[in-house]
Amino acid sequence: MGDKMACKPTAERLLNQARQDTEALKAKGIHPHLAVVLVGENPASQVYVSNKVKTCGELGIASTFEKLPADTTTEALLALIQKLNGDDGVHGILVQLPLPEQIDESAIISAIDPDKDVDGFHPVNVGRLSLGEPGLFPCTPMGVIELLKDSIDVLKGKHAVVVGRSNIVGKPMAQLLLKEHCTVTIMHSRTQNPADVCGQADIIIAAVGVPGLVSGDWVKEGAVVVDVGINELTKEADVTRFCKEGSRKMKAFRKKGRILYGDVFYDEALEKAALVTPVPGGVGKLTIAHLMVNCVTAAKRKADV
Numbered sequence: 001m002g003d004k005m006a007c008k009p010t011a012e013r014l015l016n017q018a019r020q021d022t023e024a025l026k027a028k029g030i031h032p033h034l035a036v037v038l039v040g041e042n043p044a045s046q047v048y049v050s051n052k053v054k055t056c057g058e059l060g061i062a063s064t065f066e067k068l069p070a071d072t073t074t075e076a077l078l079a080l081i082q083k084l085n086g087d088d089g090v091h092g093i094l095v096q097l098p099l100p101e102q103i104d105e106s107a108i109i110s111a112i113d114p115d116k117d118v119d120g121f122h123p124v125n126v127g128r129l130s131l132g133e134p135g136l137f138p139c140t141p142m143g144v145i146e147l148l149k150d151s152i153d154v155l156k157g158k159h160a161v162v163v164g165r166s167n168i169v170g171k172p173m174a175q176l177l178l179k180e181h182c183t184v185t186i187m188h189s190r191t192q193n194p195a196d197v198c199g200q201a202d203i204i205i206a207a208v209g210v211p212g213l214v215s216g217d218w219v220k221e222g223a224v225v226v227d228v229g230i231n232e233l234t235k236e237a238d239v240t241r242f243c244k245e246g247s248r249k250m251k252a253f254r255k256k257g258r259i260l261y262g263d264v265f266y267d268e269a270l271e272k273a274a275l276v277t278p279v280p281g282g283v284g285k286l287t288i289a290h291l292m293v294n295c296v297t298a299a300k301r302k303a304d305v
């Protein structure tokens with residue numbers, strides 16, 4: 001039986017680092033500044049954006065919130081990006097995804113100045129990551145690497161299996177694990193014999209968007225399991241599959257009619273693994289903390305300090 005893997009200490013360490021760096025920059029007359037752009041009314045995006053702006057305030061980072069209507073055109077959003085690119089007082093630009101259908105998402109990502117691209121999605125930063133050059137890299141995988149460094153004595157030589165190959169989590173995660181000298185396997189929807197492949201992992205990173213996909217038989221004894229997935233369960237049948245009657249999650253479901261659940265079958269994984277991150281209250285904290293680090297990093301590089 002393993003333990004819950006706490007993400008909070010790593011998140012707090014990253015936030016403290018960002019806070020101290022912000023103070024040091026301010027003492028030199030530089031005020032790190034994040035511009036957050038939200039298009040439309042997506043409720044989840046509104047929550048994410050307000051958390052990001054709030055965290056900036058807590059750390060002393062300046063923030064600007066640009067809210068645009070849902071029918072904004074690609075051209076109008078590009079014009080805003082150009083304005084923010086040209087503003088020397090803005091160090092980081094974050095365009096909250098997903099964007100409404102009519103907007104060309106890749107044109108927007110490519111328009112952001114790579115040195116202000118705090119999400120790390122710009123093709124130049126993707127290339128820098130792949131080449132092992134300094135850049136700004138995606139916040140979730142960066143946060144997960146920090147968590148692993150804090151939790152595992154030696155990452156070098158470990159077999160890490162990343163389940164999922166998205167541009168924002170799976171692929172950069174694999175690159176960062178390679179940089180730490182892990183042996184890396186990437187799984188995806190066409191992977192054959194997934195339990196056998198995943199069952200070889202010392203470290204599992206699940207970033208799929210399928211609730212409870214990583215079941216106990218996918219997990220090797222003593223593995224470390226990081227669950228990036230955030231899925232909303234609203235059907236009783238789904239919840240009873242993963243949560244025991246009387247458990248905290250089941251009680252929460254009975255009260256609210258919904259719970260958040262990860263890509264890992266938590267109770268089963270915990271039977272075999274050494275450590276498993278919880279959902280909620282796990283990787284999400286690391287993502288926002290690393291966003292703050294990226295913003296301060298962008299400000300430091302611009303000021304060349």
Ligand code: NDP
Pocket residue numbers: 140163164165166167168169170187188189190191194207208209210213228229230231283284285287
């Ligand atoms: P995407 O939908 O972009 O990618 C999902 C990936 O999972 C794809 O590569 C897909 O494979 C793969 N996949 C789907 N089904 C299977 C399967 N049965 N077996 C193996 N692989 C499969 O998702 P994201 O990477 O954007 O997000 C993944 C999860 O992480 C989501 O739940 C999301 O909400 C969460 N998330 C959480 C964050 C946090 O801060 N905690 C931040 C970002 C995301 P294929 O390519 O073959 O289709």
